[in-house]
Amino acid sequence: MTRTWSIGELADEFDTTLRTIRHYEELGLLAPTRNGQQRVYTERDRVRLRLILRGKRLGFTLDEVAHIINLYDDPPGESGQLEFLLGEIDRRRSDLLQRRADLDAVLDELDDLDRRCRADLAALGGRTS
């Protein structure tokens, strides 16, 4: 009784479009099975879609997303490959940590700005909320 989903259900759930989901398939990011002509998505596809959309929200290109989710795909059995994978992981991590630094910097600046605004408002005679 492993559940499956139609393309429309996934689009609804993740608030995206049929076209977008099909596009990810064209790029090889998803590979649903078929029931006749219709696409049938499994839990695995659903997880991948979630990862794709998350990657996009973080500003990765779909190519980069492909690399990232392929990391999850096949923990290989050979030691050279494993070491290569560890390297990849490390690069991705550095990338993400840089992004988080950027992000925190912007958040800090927004907080500053927020404080200044409230001060200005107060100076205008408003009540402090």
Next chain:
Amino acid sequence: MTRTWSIGELADEFDTTLRTIRHYEELGLLAPTRNGQQRVYTERDRVRLRLILRGKRLGFTLDEVAHIINLYDDPPGESGQLEFLLGEIDRRRSDLLQRRADLDAVLDELDDLDRRCRADLAALGGRTS
């Protein structure tokens, strides 16, 4: 003796291209002065460029970046405007917090993967580093 910069110097410093910097000017994100034909950038331009590139690394479009850095521009003097600005700030902040959640999720998953790889390697008879 307030320093100024040429377009080439900024491109070098921020590891970008002349074209990119000019492009930001076309979009109204930068507004350098001129010495004859040549663009002359002040400290303010430099700060804005840094903000632009940071926004881009976070996956914002240049339009969104424009909105964000314009928040910094003109803390307005009127209370209605100030309240509007506070609302904007809050929306941006929510957005960024969502991104940080995404980011931390990916980092966690990478850590998991990393551990599994190391375990696999160890099981292959390698020495634990």
Next chain:
DNA sequence: AGCATACCTTACGTTTACGTAAGCGTCATC
């Protein structure tokens, strides 16, 4: 039977964010 709904393919269109080429000015230097 007629119609709606959900899905399909093919294919051209669109926006964003620059890349790249062509041709021209201006110093400095060899």
Next chain:
DNA sequence: GATGACGCTTACGTAAACGTAAGGTATGCT
């Protein structure tokens, strides 16, 4: 006075990530 180095404008090109339109299929009401 020719040759780079650096910068300028104009303008067409391009890759990514879908949007959108056209026309067809399958299923389920009513």
